[in-house]
Amino acid sequence: MLTTAMARVSPMSELPDGVERRQFDGTERLATRGEPVYGEPTDGDWRAWNPTRSKLGAMLELGMEIGLGGGETVLYLGAASGTTVSHVADFAGPTYAVEFAARPARDLLEAAESRPRLFPLLKDARKPETYAHIVESDVDVIVQDVATRGQARVALENAQFLDDDGRLLLAVKARSEDVTRDPGEVFDDVRAELEAGYEILESRRLEDYHTDHLGIVARPK
Numbered sequence: 001m002l003t004t005a006m007a008r009v010s011p012m013s014e015l016p017d018g019v020e021r022r023q024f025d026g027t028e029r030l031a032t033r034g035e036p037v038y039g040e041p042t043d044g045d046w047r048a049w050n051p052t053r054s055k056l057g058a059m060l061e062l063g064m065e066i067g068l069g070g071g072e073t074v075l076y077l078g079a080a081s082g083t084t085v086s087h088v089a090d091f092a093g094p095t096y097a098v099e100f101a102a103r104p105a106r107d108l109l110e111a112a113e114s115r116p117r118l119f120p121l122l123k124d125a126r127k128p129e130t131y132a133h134i135v136e137s138d139v140d141v142i143v144q145d146v147a148t149r150g151q152a153r154v155a156l157e158n159a160q161f162l163d164d165d166g167r168l169l170l171a172v173k174a175r176s177e178d179v180t181r182d183p184g185e186v187f188d189d190v191r192a193e194l195e196a197g198y199e200i201l202e203s204r205r206l207e208d209y210h211t212d213h214l215g216i217v218a219r220p221k
């Protein structure tokens with residue numbers, strides 16, 4: 001837990017320490033400092049953070065108040081091959097990255113090689129009891145981007161790890177819940193289910209960067 005970092009929760013346009021807007025080939029882009037992971041442009045130590053490849057990057061670009069100041073303990077659910085979680089581990093504190101598919105997890109291990117604060121866990125986010133002995137309690141932030149049915153349930157089941165003053169940063173993919181339903185209706189249902197354990201502070205469609213996705217910032221009740 002890092003209460004000082006949470007205390008300096010940023011106003012809308014502020015970025016976490018360790019995230020900057022920098023020029024890459026004449027275009028200003030979000031960037032963190034670390035080894036490149038997915039072929040992104042670099043400038044010295046800095047690597048561009050592509051919001052079209054990252055829902056958290058999109059939430060930052062859209063000015064959502066994600067409550068990350070830099071240095072927090074993070075539990076990241078649905079890490080895939082490490083595109084986003086590698087950026088997170090560039091500026092956060094201990095970052096536990098849960099991914100249940102073996103293929104992307106191999107790339108995730110590679111991304112972790114140069115990141116001593118990134119801890120990949122080949123686990124199922126629907127079974128938090130299988131990693132409860134590894135992940136420290138009172139994490140500052142849960143980032144969730146799991147392409148699975150029952151995304152609200154996953155967030156509720158993992159709330160046990162979150163500090164009382166922590167934040168859930170959730171990307172909801174409508175099509176993972178039901179490909180046939182109107183995304184707006186799916187998002188309403190997910191928000192309603194989430195309210196069993198979280199107070200929703202902000203939610204916003206990520207349409208500019210990710211079709212049929214909703215970004216949610218919430219805190220535990």
Ligand SMILES: C[S@@+](CC[C@H](N)C(=O)[O-])C[C@H]1O[C@@H](n2cnc3c(N)ncnc32)[C@H](O)[C@@H]1O
Pocket residue numbers: 053054055077078079080081082083084085098099100101104123124125126145146147148
């Ligand atoms: C959209 S991708 C994540 C992309 C990643 N967050 C990024 O931005 O770099 C969704 C990932 O969730 C993983 N996933 C789906 N269900 C899961 C579960 N129950 N536990 C862990 N990972 C899961 C999938 O294997 C997939 O890699």
